[in-house]
Amino acid sequence: MSQVDRIEINLYEYFRNENFVPGDSIPKEVELAEAMGVSRTAMREALTRFKTLGIIESKKNRGMSITQPDFFQNMNRILNPILLTKETMQDFFELRLVIEMGIVDLLFIRKTNDDLKKLENIIEKEEAAKSKSEKLKLDIEFHSTLYQISGNHTIERFQKILMPIFDYMNHDLHIRSQEENEDYISHRVLLKILENGTAEEFRMNMHKHLIQYFEQIK
């Protein structure tokens, strides 16, 4: 354990003991360094860790303050297929499916007429699309809109972050096309259920809609 590690731990305890909340000012670098009997350089290194996580921010002449960490601040940097193991990639691939099945209750609680119209619009464009890439784009747009309808900002952002992982695994696993699925459930069927059906029906059909992905799980 290096000195900077120890400083970091001391800072966490100090922030917790002072019950600092976002917006609160914290002592300046020089004061903190003196209080802990270390050099300003080492203190700065520990503080950089906090800044990286979004827990504090610093401004010239003004000093430093506590901020609201953003869960997704560095997520795209961490969730990089080149850096992760196959197992972790598979985990996130599955997590995406889990969320897709899990948000159904949120959809049924929070859907609005405008939402349904928007989905209808996407489906019309999809049904008229000629090229494969256009259809893919609209498929993505359909699912992204479901996440918007969930009304959960965190889940919506999470899905966006997981998208490259999902694409990567999609290519890696050579997943067969949806249209090859003889029990194929289209977006239009899903929309009809979302309009007039139940969450249970929607889930059953979403599961079928995603069956080629679920087949990859063993």
Add this chain to the structure above:
Amino acid sequence: MSQVDRIEINLYEYFRNENFVPGDSIPKEVELAEAMGVSRTAMREALTRFKTLGIIESKKNRGMSITQPDFFQNMNRILNPILLTKETMQDFFELRLVIEMGIVDLLFIRKTNDDLKKLENIIEKEEAAKSKSEKLKLDIEFHSTLYQISGNHTIERFQKILMPIFDYMNHDLHIRSQEENEDYISHRVLLKILENGTAEEFRMNMHKHLIQYFEQIK
């Protein structure tokens, strides 16, 4: 945009262009600083950001190397109820429910007889428990075991991280007790479905099991 911000961006591009993967050595601090025409101090600060995210690690005399970032490395530091807004807390509360509903397919794919025995064991202890705190502990154990059965390490760890948030919201919202739920679905019913039923049945009943939480969503 500070100089260190620019260095950070340059480093990300450099790492990507070199196709560095975990285990690869990267040039030493002094070389990197010289290559970018900055001081070692500024370079160290940028590198500290990478270390905080777990993307690189450094060892004395050995230099630095690329590592596999751990998604959860700093998660408990970020997901601190004191630092997050009510909206974000609510989002994570819902995310927990979404995952609880969404892992059902994984459960049915990956359950083993040992898993079912383990659940049976927990339920027996729960049914024999006298105190409220003991029942609560076993309730948590039951759900945690479901996450283990999912066979998805990331989801399992995610649930552990989300637990304090869920508890915090549980207290904050004064959620009524499960036993007050007239359509109460016990763990034993859920286990029986897991043994002999379908994923659809399990979801329907899990939804009822968690209804007092779902009632909080609007």
Add this chain to the structure above:
DNA sequence: TATCTATATATGTCGTACATATGTATATGT
């Protein structure tokens, strides 16, 4: 060949100095 010692090395820490952006105080003009 195995063990010990000396040396080299790259990160970790320190102290000093200066740069820079920004806030505050003061002086001046209308």
Add this chain to the structure above:
DNA sequence: ACATATACATATGTACGACATATATAGATA
């Protein structure tokens, strides 16, 4: 009295040189 410009203060940002420290490698010895 109010508006504007200037000077000064301030805390973070950056640089440099020095030294500490843990660890790897090379060389010497038994």
